[in-house]
Each structure stands twice: as C-alpha cells, then as structure tokens.
Amino acid sequence: MRQDSKVGSVGNNLSLLTEVSCIQNQTCRIHSNRRGLRGVTTMRYFVLQFLLLSTLALAERGPASCEISHGSVVSKTASGIAQVGNLGLIQIRCHVGARLFPLTPGSFRNGLKADATVYNIAVEGARKPVPSEVTVSGGGLSGETEWVDFYIHIPLEVAERDAEIRRYIATLERSEAEADLPEPIRRLKRDPKILAAMVTQNRAGHFQVDCRVWDGETVIGAGSVGLDVLFTGHFFDALAPKKRMTPP
Secondary structure, eight states: OOOHHHHHHHHHHHHHHHHHHHHOOOOOOOOHHHHHHHHHHHHHHHHHHHHHHHHHHHHHHHEEEEEEEEOOEEOOOOOOOOOETSOOOOOEEEEEOOOOOOOOTTOOOOOOOEEEEEEEEOOOOEEEEEOEEEEEEEEEEETTEEEEEEEEOOOOHHHHHHHHHHHHHHHHHHSSOGGGGGGHHHHHHOHHHHHHHHOOOOOOEEEEEEEEEEEETTTEEEEEEEEEOOOOGGGGGTTSSSOOOOOO
C-alpha cells in the first residue's frame, strides 16, 4: 500500500509538473505572441512614419505650372511652343499652390523667389546646360494659387558676343569721321570690355527651362517650359550712328 501510495504521489507530482510546464509554455506562447504583436505594431509605426515624411516631402516640392508670359511671345510653333525674339525680354510666370499665412503675431511672409536651369536642345534631342541669368520681377496671389514672375536671360557664347562687338566696331569705323562721333561712342570704341557688359542679346536656339520656385530656403515647386529664341536682329544695330542725310 505504501508503495502504491508513493507511486500515486509521484504520479500526482508528475501530473502537477506537467500542468505547471503547460502553464509555463502557454505563458511563453502568450509572451511570444505579445512580442510578435509588438513587432507588427512597431513595423506599422515605421511604415506610417515613412509615408508621412514622404507626403511632407512631396508637399514641400510639388509641381509648378510655368509658362512664357504673353508679352514676350512673338509666335508659337505648331506644337504650341512659345517663340520669342533674341532682342526682347523673356519673362516667365510660375504658379504654385498658395502658402498658408503665418498665424504668429508679428510674423510675416516674404515673396516667392525663383531660379532656373536652361538646356540647349539639339536637333537630335541631346540636352546641354547653358549659362543663364534670372531676375525676379514680381508675383501675386489669387485664391488658392500664388505665382512669381521672373526674367530669364540666355547670354551669347563668348565667341558670338565677341563677334557682335567686332561687328559694331567695324560699323563705327565705316561711319562718319572720328571727330564727328559722339563722345560716348568714341569711349566705347576705345574700350571693347565696356561693350561686352552691354550685350543683352539672347542666344538663339531651342531651349528647355527647368524652373524652381522658392519660399525662403525651401523649394516648394518645380516645372519646365519649352522655348524657341528666334534671331530678329543685332543688339548694337540700335546704337550704330545714323548716317546724315546730305541735302540735295
């Protein structure tokens, strides 16, 4: 009987140990499941955070609608690309979504700024960046849209510019006697470097202008516009001395 009692006691103890082991295993499984849930939750958090940051990044640099201002356009191609003269001012207007007004008392909001990268487009389609100069001329706000106006200047290549200067000097030399030239023109003839700074003639060709709109130090919009610059004349033609009419 004692042996049976001991066996029964051992059996009960083994059963108890088995139950305890099962409880511990279930607890481990629960902890394991909880760790899995934490991992899933953490992963979801990082994904949502990434999507939020991506959305904010897109919001900071959204699309801009850019076009050549009507006052600069002399004609358009069959495909709708604006054509401008090489002696005229080239103005571009870019529209972006209106910014929120600052709510902090005493704070203010500066006007939009702009810059651009100009590419010369070859006949076969190759793009080559060329020098350009941007001058912001104004801007405005209408409903949910804000815009910035700026002039783009595409200077002549150095060889083209020097050729224009030589052409102008040759025109002066063929004109009236040196003593009859106005003093400003004689001074320009003596110092061709001054002439180089005066040349505002745009380079002729087909171009793509990649525009960026800035709010302070942040780009809030980007867009592109095609442009054909047509040769309509020489810059110095307007400065060349007119020949005097000899009386009959």
